[in-house]
Amino acid sequence: MDIPVPFILSNKLIIMDRIIKLLADYKLYLFTFIALSLLTLVSVGLTQIEVASKIAIGIILFIAAIQALILLVFNMHLKYQDKILAIFAGVIFSLIIFLIIITMLDFGNR
Amino acid sequence: MEDTLTLTHRDDSASRIGMWLFIFTELFLFAGLFLVFTVYRTKYHEGFHLAARELNVTIGTINSIILLLSGMTMGISYVAIKKGKVKFTVWMLTLTILLGIIFLVNKYFEWRIKFEHGLYPGSLELIGLSHGDVMFFGLYFFMTGLHALHLIAGLILISIVIVAVIHKRVHQTKYALLENTSLYWHLVDLVWIFLFPLFYLIN
Numbered sequence: 001m002d003i004p005v006p007f008i009l010s011n012k013l014i015i016m017d018r019i020i021k022l023l024a025d026y027k028l029y030l031f032t033f034i035a036l037s038l039l040t041l042v043s044v045g046l047t048q049i050e051v052a053s054k055i056a057i058g059i060i061l062f063i064a065a066i067q068a069l070i071l072l073v074f075n076m077h078l079k080y081q082d083k084i085l086a087i088f089a090g091v092i093f094s095l096i097i098f099l100i101i102i103t104m105l106d107f108g109n110r
Numbered sequence: 111m112e113d114t115l116t117l118t119h120r121d122d123s124a125s126r127i128g129m130w131l132f133i134f135t136e137l138f139l140f141a142g143l144f145l146v147f148t149v150y151r152t153k154y155h156e157g158f159h160l161a162a163r164e165l166n167v168t169i170g171t172i173n174s175i176i177l178l179l180s181g182m183t184m185g186i187s188y189v190a191i192k193k194g195k196v197k198f199t200v201w202m203l204t205l206t207i208l209l210g211i212i213f214l215v216n217k218y219f220e221w222r223i224k225f226e227h228g229l230y231p232g233s234l235e236l237i238g239l240s241h242g243d244v245m246f247f248g249l250y251f252f253m254t255g256l257h258a259l260h261l262i263a264g265l266i267l268i269s270i271v272i273v274a275v276i277h278k279r280v281h282q283t284k285y286a287l288l289e290n291t292s293l294y295w296h297l298v299d300l301v302w303i304f305l306f307p308l309f310y311l312i313n
Contacts, residue, residue: 025189025193026185026186026189026190028185028189029181029182029185029186029189030182032181032182032185033178033179033181033182036178036181036303037175037178040171040174040175040178040306041171043306043307043311044167044171044311046311047167047311047313056312057312060307060311060312061307061312063307064303064304064306064307067303068300068303068304071181071296071299071300071303072300075181075185075296075299076293076296076300081126082123085127085130088130088134089130089134092134092137092138093137096137096138096141099141099145100141100144100145100148103145103148103149104148104149104152107149107152107153108152
């Protein structure tokens with residue numbers, strides 16, 4: 001049985017339907033934005049509470065690394081690209097981390 | 111009359127790999143600067159600790175959210191062009207430019223406050239402070255300035271993409287320019303993700 005829907009209500013339903021479709025199409029970017037923003041706020045929050053300095057620095061840098069990973073994998077589409085690009089990115093980041101570690105080890109032993 | 115045949119070669123995959131190679135070189139550039147920052151932070155721990163307190167965490171946080179939001183609008187424009195939604199793509203790209211400009215305006219006010227307080231490289235006030243302060247603000251202006259230059263380059267690129275989309279040189283089946291610009295814009299985001307905690311949060 002067809003129940004007639006008032007014009008205003010049907011218009012609202014169409015708009016709602018469009019919004020739902022829009023969110024479904026672009027949800028990947030919406031979710032990554034929410035995740036990245038929340039992680040940023042967690043980092044800022046950490047500086048407001050009393051946590052031992054070295055632990056706080058470690059956690060903040062770990063959060064930054066997770067944010068970078070989210071950005072690379074989803075926003076920069078490494079997940080959907082040729083595997084060789086993901087391997088390249090992995091090697092580059094490993095090299096950078098290695099470079100920082102050996103420099104700091106050398107610096108610490110002077 | 112002789113017919114002429116024009117062949118154009120297009121390799122989107124090669125163009126994407128080229129963009130990634132460029133991004134890798136940029137990552138090494140900033141990694142070198144992060145390394146310099148880490149070494150001097152270890153050497154002048156106290157000076158860096160005190161100097162970092164001069165930075166406004168609230169402005170830094172707002173700018174971070176603005177930049178992340180611009181990353182989202184850029185990503186949405188990429189999906190929109192693939193779906194053939196030209197108007198929506200242009201709107202999203204325009205919004206990305208606006209957010210980028212808001213970021214730069216915030217940065218301008220932040221820098222201006224530092225200049226008013228004489229906390230800029232070469233100023234008499236800064237020379238009078240400890241070596242740690244001099245190094246911190248030197249690196250702060252250089253690294254955030256270099257990041258801002260990258261952002262300005264990104265804004266110019268996005269403007270070019272908008273014109274290309276309007277003139278149908280970038281469309282549903284030919285969107286490599288938009289995709290590569292989007293990758294570049296996310297690189298700007300990626301660099302800020304590390305700049306923000308290093309300068310504003312770790313003190």
